[in-house]
Amino acid sequence: MPGRDIVVIGSRIPDFEKQLEACLAEHCAPDKDIAATLALAQAQFEAGTYDAARASLLAARRRNARFAKQYPVAVANLHHANSVMAGHLGLADSEWSSALDTVSAIKAGMAEDDPRVFLELIELGDAFARAGRFKGSEMRYAGIARRAHKLGLVEIEGLALLRAATLNTRLAEQNHAMFASSARRAIDALIARREPALQPYQVAARQLSFLLAAQTTLGPELDRLVARYPRQPAGAPALLLYAPAIALTASFQGSSNRYDPSPGAVAIFNAGMPPVAMGSYVGQWIDVAYTIGTDGRISEAHISRHGDHVALKGDWAEQVVRAISVRRYAPQVQPSYGCERYTFTANMVAVTGSRLMARDPTPRLVRADLDPETSASPTASNLKPAS
Known part of the structure; x- marks a missing residue:
């Protein structure tokens, strides 16, 4: 285009x-x-x-x-x-x-x-x-x-x-x-x-x-709030105004590993995520690319790259894309673009009564920015060191 x-x-x-x-x-x-x-x-x-x-x-x-x-x-x-x-x-x-x-x-x-x-x-x-x-x-x-x-x-x-x-x-x-x-x-x-x-x-x-x-304002009222926010000038980073937590709730049937959104799920600090039974966390990562329009709405959110073992439909990756799709940024003079890495993992913990290490049943969703144009969180950090 x-x-x-x-x-x-x-x-x-x-x-x-x-x-x-x-x-x-x-x-x-x-x-x-x-x-x-x-x-x-x-x-x-x-x-x-x-x-x-x-x-x-x-x-x-x-x-x-x-x-x-x-x-x-x-x-x-x-x-x-x-x-x-x-x-x-x-x-x-x-x-x-x-x-x-x-x-x-x-x-x-x-x-x-x-x-x-x-x-x-x-x-x-x-x-x-x-x-x-x-x-x-x-x-x-x-x-x-x-x-x-x-x-x-x-x-x-x-x-x-x-x-x-x-x-x-x-x-x-x-x-x-x-x-x-x-x-x-x-x-x-x-x-x-x-x-x-x-x-x-x-x-x-x-x-x-x-x-x-x-967090408690949805629908038309949220639209009015966003519309009143000062428009970001050209060259300024996109400014995030609304981002629902990426809600992951386990709904396993056999080996389907399917997730459904839940308003009560906790994602930002990975506390309260449901226990899961993953065979392996190797290759469980995705890059989500998206466009931020002049009205601050997200369009074209999609998985641009992913690990070898990610299920792109009916699993955690789909919920990440869905949550990003409904974000709202401040209105801006020109469109901008973002890309974020998400890794689905779980901590290694000691097994009771043994020196062996195993994955904790409670997963973690770890995020990193791959594009400097967006300002998603004042506390976000990446592998790249800060100056």
Whole structure:
């Protein structure tokens, strides 16, 4: 169609492998090694070869972890990527330990009051939330905000306050009666601040305010709310205003592995998902591509790529596409496009009375952005490190 981007997907993995091999042959500096490794691991991740991506990252960690004092940011980025990759593989212990290693690495070469240390501490709060430790996550955000306030780090304080507001807003998606009031207080407290440096975080807080209101506003009233939202200028990222949780409820009949949506299902933090009996989680990933129109509605949501063992109809993948299809973004001057990776996995846990590891019967749905044009969540993170 005229005016549409054409995306050509090819194998870049051999090129990245050669670049890394050349770097290692020249005994390049640790930060160069890590940069080449992250590029390779990102390509392997996007190709769905998760084990290969993790192997690349672990090899780089063995080579470079000891250089945290000299290269704290690079080593911290490597640990962060390890944490993200472990999450997609369902390796909860490694996901958690790598999140802790990220903080340790940045502290090794930075002063305690350096903003980058605080950023990694906030990421650790995110790891608490992903592990379902919501109270611990909220307490960590609050502690960071208080300390940043004392040190005059206004932007760090704003980010911590925004994370707390985001956490409560996402929990309100699952239990509006219990968490909506906490979310509203957190949002209003941030919006009420007067420091100019907090303005970007207040913009995001107003987005959360809309998300909170949209949880109980459907049909024509939601259309009116969206229509009143300021139109996004050309070049600005798409701004998410309404996104229902991806509700997965098991409805197995024999080996059909069929899922049906349920308003009471919980997806955002994977708490409360129904137990399942999957033979294997290998290759259970999809990329969902979609167009966001000028009116903020989604069109052409479809699975652009997928793992070898994904059932595209009547299973979890279909429910993901369905949930994305009904999202609403702010009106914008021109259409934009998005692409997201979803991995259906389950944590590896110790079997009672044995040293063997097995998959937890409660699954996880892990998400990563593959396109920078969309702004789906203030807390979304990807394998690629933040600058």
